[in-house]
Amino acid sequence: MGHCCSLFLLSCLLWSFFIAGTHQLQSSQTQVLLQIRKHLEYPSQLEIWNNHGMDLCYLSPSTQVNMTCQNSVVTELRIAGDKPAKVNNFVGFAIPYQTLSGSFSLDSFVTTLARLTSLRVLSLVSLGIWGPLPDKIHRLSSLKYLDLSSNNLFGSVPPKISTMVNLQTLNLDNNFFNGTVPNWFDSLSNLTILSIKNNQLKGTFPSSIQRVTTLTDLILSGNDLSGKLPNLDRLSKLNVLDLSGNSLDSDLPSMPKGLVMAFLSNNSLSGEIPRQYSQLSQLQHFDISFNKLSGKLPAFLLSLPNISHLNLASNMLTGSLPGHLNCGSKLQFVDISNNRLTGGLPYCLSNESGNGVVMFGGNCLSVDLHHQRAESSCVPVKRKPSGEKNIAVLVGVIAGVFVTIALLACGLLMVCKICCPRGISEQQLLHKAQQEKSVTGFSSGILSNARYISEAENWGIHGLPACRSFTLEELKEATNSFSNSAILGDGSHGKLYKGTLENGTQVAIRCIPSSKKYSMRNLKLRLDLLAKLRHPHLVCLLGHCIDGGEQDYTVNKVFLVYECVSNGNFRAYLSEDIPGKVLNWSERLAVLISVAKAIHFLHTGVIPGFFNNGLKANSILLNEYGIAKLSDYGLSIVSEAAGNCGENGEGPKSW
Numbered sequence: 001m002g003h004c005c006s007l008f009l010l011s012c013l014l015w016s017f018f019i020a021g022t023h024q025l026q027s028s029q030t031q032v033l034l035q036i037r038k039h040l041e042y043p044s045q046l047e048i049w050n051n052h053g054m055d056l057c058y059l060s061p062s063t064q065v066n067m068t069c070q071n072s073v074v075t076e077l078r079i080a081g082d083k084p085a086k087v088n089n090f091v092g093f094a095i096p097y098q099t100l101s102g103s104f105s106l107d108s109f110v111t112t113l114a115r116l117t118s119l120r121v122l123s124l125v126s127l128g129i130w131g132p133l134p135d136k137i138h139r140l141s142s143l144k145y146l147d148l149s150s151n152n153l154f155g156s157v158p159p160k161i162s163t164m165v166n167l168q169t170l171n172l173d174n175n176f177f178n179g180t181v182p183n184w185f186d187s188l189s190n191l192t193i194l195s196i197k198n199n200q201l202k203g204t205f206p207s208s209i210q211r212v213t214t215l216t217d218l219i220l221s222g223n224d225l226s227g228k229l230p231n232l233d234r235l236s237k238l239n240v241l242d243l244s245g246n247s248l249d250s251d252l253p254s255m256p257k258g259l260v261m262a263f264l265s266n267n268s269l270s271g272e273i274p275r276q277y278s279q280l281s282q283l284q285h286f287d288i289s290f291n292k293l294s295g296k297l298p299a300f301l302l303s304l305p306n307i308s309h310l311n312l313a314s315n316m317l318t319g320s321l322p323g324h325l326n327c328g329s330k331l332q333f334v335d336i337s338n339n340r341l342t343g344g345l346p347y348c349l350s351n352e353s354g355n356g357v358v359m360f361g362g363n364c365l366s367v368d369l370h371h372q373r374a375e376s377s378c379v380p381v382k383r384k385p386s387g388e389k390n391i392a393v394l395v396g397v398i399a400g401v402f403v404t405i406a407l408l409a410c411g412l413l414m415v416c417k418i419c420c421p422r423g424i425s426e427q428q429l430l431h432k433a434q435q436e437k438s439v440t441g442f443s444s445g446i447l448s449n450a451r452y453i454s455e456a457e458n459w460g461i462h463g464l465p466a467c468r469s470f471t472l473e474e475l476k477e478a479t480n481s482f483s484n485s486a487i488l489g490d491g492s493h494g495k496l497y498k499g500t501l502e503n504g505t506q507v508a509i510r511c512i513p514s515s516k517k518y519s520m521r522n523l524k525l526r527l528d529l530l531a532k533l534r535h536p537h538l539v540c541l542l543g544h545c546i547d548g549g550e551q552d553y554t555v556n557k558v559f560l561v562y563e564c565v566s567n568g569n570f571r572a573y574l575s576e577d578i579p580g581k582v583l584n585w586s587e588r589l590a591v592l593i594s595v596a597k598a599i600h601f602l603h604t605g606v607i608p609g610f611f612n613n614g615l616k617a618n619s620i621l622l623n624e625y626g627i628a629k630l631s632d633y634g635l636s637i638v639s640e641a642a643g644n645c646g647e648n649g650e651g652p653k654s655w
Contacts, residue, residue, distance in 0.1 A: 048065060218241050255277065337362045
């Protein structure tokens with residue numbers, strides 16, 4: 001009887017724990033998940049969420065969607081899509097069927113994700129997500145695992161990730177992150193796996209990694225890292241190191257004794273293989289092929305107790321291997337081809353030993369002569385010193401250098417005399433025009449704070465596509481030869497057309513009659529200045545086109561190509577022109593704050609500042625997520641009519 005009571009009590013206890021851990025998902029969490037599905041444009045993998053009557057926490061996990069809940073909130077979310085792992089022709093814009101559409105906003109998507117405040121695991125792989133990863137990703141402060149691999153993320157790796165101190169795994173593989181590789185990894189004191197392979201990161205190896213002693217996997221392959229490698233023996237827990245496919249040009253660093261796999265191929269590493277590597281008793285896979293390593297091939301690498309894969313191919317290793325060498329018992333693959341080795345092969349590497357695959361062609365070995373080079377090509381040539389001859393050659397070279405420098409200096413002076421007056425006058429014209437359009441000119445405070453202005457400008461262009469030149473033929477094709485059906489609006493700014501570029505991107509094209517007082521050269525300078533205006537709350541200028549003849553004075557029209565913002569303008573939302581979509585006071589305030597940020601950037605974020613922007617309600621556009629963007633800014637520097645427009649100028653209801 002007592003035994004039965006004990007079993008009954010134990011069953012009740014287990015059931016109570018089960019009930020406590022499986023409360024129905026909070027309705028707010030369900031709404032967030034459905035918004036995530038909408039942001040991701042209803043992928044087929046999330047069709048399982050269509051049954052609104054079912055608690056999403058109870059859905060069976062699959063290889064594509066897996067979600068874990070605790071205490072009625074989502075703690076783990078894994079979604080794997082079927083978009084291409086990495087789009088080869090991606091240039092910062094949406095590509096049909098390969099990325100999410102042009103209306104996708106990564107900033108809004110991350111804002112929605114951040115509402116899952118208890119999320120500890122987030123994996124969003126191959127979903128076609130594109131855009132610059134915003135700093136607000138750090139709002140997911142509980143994350144321990146973050147995997148955004150195989151998408152189309154670009155720009156810098158957000159610095160605010162350094163505040164996500166709970167992070168243990170960070171995987172950003174197969175994206176388009178560019179700029180300098182971050183150097184704040186030592187802020188992540190719990191980080192064990194760091195993988196950012198196959199991106200476009202540049203710069204030197206981050207020194208902060210030496211201080212992340214918790215690392216077990218460090219993978220930075222397929223980037224453009226350069227310079228020296230520091231010693232890595234302080235990373236005592238490191239098991240996997242992959243730095244292959246970069247431009248590193250140092251000696252081989254010292255390694256932690258517990259290292260299991262090391263991939264350093266396809267760099268420019270030089271020097272000899274360190275004797276310290278004989279202590280790497282756990283090493284199983286070692287690849288240092290396609291470098292510039294020299295010196296004798298150390299026999300101890302072949303005798304390491306756990307080594308199974310050894311690739312030393314395509315270096316400049318010399319010497320011979322001892323015939324009595326005992327290879328490691330687990331060795332299955334050896335590639336020592338295309339070096340400068342001489343002599344014979346030890347028995348443990350011969351075909352008779354049956355110890356797996358051995359590749360040794362392209363050396364000067366005494367075996368398999370059909371695939372070897374002449375022995376003379378593997379012996380360093382000793383040259384006799386010729387002191388007097390060398391001195392004469394050196395003097396001749398120095399004299400030749402001085403003569404060349406003198407000729408170049410003369411040529412440069414002649415070019416400056418011809419070209420500089422014209423260039424200076426053009427710059428003065430542009431500067432003078434900016435002063436005339438400015439209300440207050442340049443204050444001493446702005447000029448003295450030039451560094452802040454530079455940083456503000458860099459912040460403004462972060463992650464946005466570069467402005468480029470379009471041909472008139474491209475714009476005609478995009479607008480069906482500027483047909484009337486493509487007109488969005490017509491006012492003192494000129495006509496505005498809606499078009500579609502060859503890659504499917506929706507754009508708005510402003511046609512501005514150019515002022516005849518601007519030469520072709522001066523107009524290009526003005527357009528270059530306009531192209532520097534990049535801010536999240538400015539409609540992005542994607543490019544421009546000048547319609548004119550070959551002469552410097554025959555400019556007819558200027559076309560400005562903008563991103564398409566197609567959800568209406570601020571005036572329409574205020575005047576109830578859009579039924580059921582009148583903005584409440586908090587939404588109106590959010591729009592005005594966004595516009596204020598944009599105006600502040602135009603006034604102080606660049607030199608010279610842009611003060612005459614013809615601000616009016618119908619030049620404030622809202623995208624599909626309600627984010628405000630200011631249009632028709634800065635037009636006063638390319639058109640006199642644009643500079644004089646007022647509230648009477650008609651604007652489009654949307655772009």
